[in-house]
Amino acid sequence: MVFPDDADFDRLDRTVLAGLVRMSAILIGTSYYKAAPAALIEPDFALNEAERHLFELAYGPGLGEFYVRNDLPYPPEFTVKAEPRMNAPHAPEFRTEDVRAAVAFGGGKDSHVAASVIKAVGADVERVSLILSDSVGERLVAMSETPVTLIRRRIDPRLIELGKAGKVLNGHIPITGVNSCLMTLYAAAKGLDWVVFANERAASEPTMESNGHPVNHQFSKSLEFEDALRNAFAANAVPVTYFSILRPVSELWTAHYLATAGEDALEIFASCNRNFVFAGPNALPKDRRWCGECAKCVYTAVLMAPFLSVERHARVFQSQPLHDPRNLDFLREIAGLTDAKPWECVGERREVAAAITHLLTDAEWAKAPLIQAIEGELFTQWDRADLEQAWSEALDARSEHRMPGPVAELMNAS
Numbered sequence: 001m002v003f004p005d006d007a008d009f010d011r012l013d014r015t016v017l018a019g020l021v022r023m024s025a026i027l028i029g030t031s032y033y034k035a036a037p038a039a040l041i042e043p044d045f046a047l048n049e050a051e052r053h054l055f056e057l058a059y060g061p062g063l064g065e066f067y068v069r070n071d072l073p074y075p076p077e078f079t080v081k082a083e084p085r086m087n088a089p090h091a092p093e094f095r096t097e098d099v100r101a102a103v104a105f106g107g108g109k110d111s112h113v114a115a116s117v118i119k120a121v122g123a124d125v126e127r128v129s130l131i132l133s134d135s136v137g138e139r140l141v142a143m144s145e146t147p148v149t150l151i152r153r154r155i156d157p158r159l160i161e162l163g164k165a166g167k168v169l170n171g172h173i174p175i176t177g178v179n180s181c182l183m184t185l186y187a188a189a190k191g192l193d194w195v196v197f198a199n200e201r202a203a204s205e206p207t208m209e210s211n212g213h214p215v216n217h218q219f220s221k222s223l224e225f226e227d228a229l230r231n232a233f234a235a236n237a238v239p240v241t242y243f244s245i246l247r248p249v250s251e252l253w254t255a256h257y258l259a260t261a262g263e264d265a266l267e268i269f270a271s272c273n274r275n276f277v278f279a280g281p282n283a284l285p286k287d288r289r290w291c292g293e294c295a296k297c298v299y300t301a302v303l304m305a306p307f308l309s310v311e312r313h314a315r316v317f318q319s320q321p322l323h324d325p326r327n328l329d330f331l332r333e334i335a336g337l338t339d340a341k342p343w344e345c346v347g348e349r350r351e352v353a354a355a356i357t358h359l360l361t362d363a364e365w366a367k368a369p370l371i372q373a374i375e376g377e378l379f380t381q382w383d384r385a386d387l388e389q390a391w392s393e394a395l396d397a398r399s400e401h402r403m404p405g406p407v408a409e410l411m412n413a414s
Contacts, residue, residue, distance in 0.1 A: 001182065002152035007189040015088050019236025020188060022047075023229075024181040026055050027174060032159060033059060034066060035168040039078050046085035050235035054228045055080050058174050062225070064215040065207070065343060066171030074210045088237035094193070095241075096404050099123040101194035102187040103245075104179060107143035108271035109258045109300060110198035114245045115146075116262065118196050121406050128186065130179045135278045143275075143289070145264050151186055153178075172343070174220030180229055180242065187240050194404070199226065199244035201399045202251050202347030208340035217343050223247060226402060247401040248413040251303055251347040252355060252394040259307035266316050271300045273344075292319030295342035298330040302355050303347075310364050322368045331356075331370050337381050353382045354390035 009017060022045055033041070047055065060076060067074040101118050105111045105127040119125045128149045131137040137150045162168045176199065184195045203221035206214035219225060221244075230242055246254055258265060270289035273296055277283045284290075290297050301321040305313055314320050321327055333342050335356060336349030346352075359365040360375060398413040 001154070003186055003189070004149055004151070007186050008191075009189045011191065012188055013237070016188060016237055016239070019051075019088065019232075020181065020185040020238060022051060023054065023232055023236070024178075024185060026051065027058055027178040027181050030058055030063060030173040030178075031155060033063070034171060034173070035159060035162060037067075037072065037076070037078075037169070040081060041078055042081045046083040047080070048085045048087050048232075048235045050087070050228070050232040051085070052080060052082070054177075054232045057225060057228050058177055058220070061214075061216065061219045062174035062177065063171070064210075064219060065217050066169070066173070068208075068210045068215050069171055069343070070169045072169075074215065075213050087235040090237050092234065092237045092239040094239070094404075096406055099193045100126070100191075101196050102126050102128045102149075102183055102190075102192050103196045104183060104198065105129045105140065105144060105148055106198075107140050107269060107275065109265075109269055109304075110200060110246055110254055112262055112265040112269050113254050113257050114196060114198035116257070116265075117245055117410065118194075118407070121410050123194065126192070128183055130182055136276050139275055143268050143270060145268065149186075151182060153182065172217060174225070176218075177220035177225060177229065180220075184233065184238060184240050184242055188238055193241060195240055195242045197221075197242075197244045198246045200246045200251055200254065200347060201248065202351065203345070205341075205348050207343060217341075218345050221345070223400060223402075230402060241404055243402045243404065243407075245403065245407065245411075247403070248398045248408075248411060250394045250397055251351055252306070252391075255300075255303040256307050256395055259304060271296050288318055290317045290319060290321075292317060292321045293324060293326055295330045295334065295344045295346060297321050298327045299334050299344070299346040299352070302331070302334070302352055302359075305365055305368075306355055306358050306362070310368070320368075322365075322370045325369060325373070328370055328373055331374055332377070335374065335378060335381075337374075337377055350382070350387070350390055351394065353378060354387045354394065357382075357384060357387040358391045 067076055101123040103115045103118055103125050115125050129140045130151050130153055132153055141148050187195045199221040203218040204223050207217045208215050272290045274282055274284050274291045298321050301317055332338055334346050335352045359371050
């Protein structure tokens with residue numbers, strides 16, 4: 001790890017520092033566990049109960065996609081063998097006034113909205129990104145209107161070599177959990193008060209089922225995992241408040257916020273993962289942020305469409321994803337017309353279906369080829385009246401969250 005120079009680890013209580021390092025090791029270890037999944041996991045450190053629970057979630061449902069896509073048994077059967085550890089002897093202190101916040105930044109709509117809302121609370125905002133390469137860092141900086149602090153993470157070259165040689169299994173890890181621990185370590189070392197992520201309510205919805213058990217590509221963004229992280233931070237007396245700012249609201253609320261209050265961000269944000277592919281046929285040209293032909297592009301395009309004209313939408317997305325017949329299968333998957341969602345960070349199927357239902361009432365958007373193509377099938381799967389109700393409630397509905405009081409009040413979620 002390479003942290004910025006202003007991260008002063010000597011200022012931290014040794015118990016707090018040790019706890020944050022243990023938690024980071026637990027989460028980062030998932031990358032290496034994939035090389036040889038084992039039924040017995042023996043860390044060389046003791047665990048308190050909150051850390052043990054975090055361990056079991058990270059290596060269980062946190063790796064769910066990895067198990068399923070590699071045809072491994074799921075749920076997995078494994079045992080974490082470690083000596084017990086007592087919780088830290090003192091409770092952490094938290095601030096809700098004159099707050100300095102580290103806000104996770106990934107360049108997408110959620111990141112921009114999260115930073116804007118936290119700034120509106122009156123907090124001093126520092127955008128922070130975890131990167132594996134300078135190229136990724138440069139792309140993230142280009143997607144932000146304000147400076148971005150970069151924390152560099154390094155994967156053991158031997159693991160990379162084994163992966164290229166096809167000698168290890170590949171698959172998604174609980175990356176949001178990794179980034180959460182490392183950002184909290186940085187925030188504590190700098191004396192910041194909040195670590196804020198933009199994990200949405202929709203992240204708790206599973207991608208699919210396997211053997212009757214939910215499998216979630218976004219599990220480490222879920223409320224269940226947020227609670228596990230918060231409990232482990234508390235058990236180690238970490239003096240930082242960790243929470244997600246978008247947990248109580250719908251994805252349509254976030255899209256509406258960006259479309260109506262984020263004019264500057266509209267010109268630079270992107271949720272297309274091909275932004276971080278820098279070589280080969282999947283790399284985007286330097287002047288493009290959206291490929292316009294992947295599940296993430298289609299998903300974001302559907303959410304933003306109700307709040308933008310067709311012409312403005314095309315300028316933002318640098319193409320017309322909802323006019324491209326090649327994208328119909330993606331639209332069907334994210335609208336709940338198949339057994340599973342794509343293995344991507346996409347949201348609730350009912351909300352997508354509600355957005356499409358609304359677009360069908362818009363004279364301009366109803367002519368979009370994909371919206372026309374999906375209309376008949378949509379209402380064989382969904383009740384139209386229910387989707388109309390979901391749309392009417394989308395901007396006002398609030399769900400369970402862990403936000404501090406001042407933030408909850410601003411979000412009307414107290």
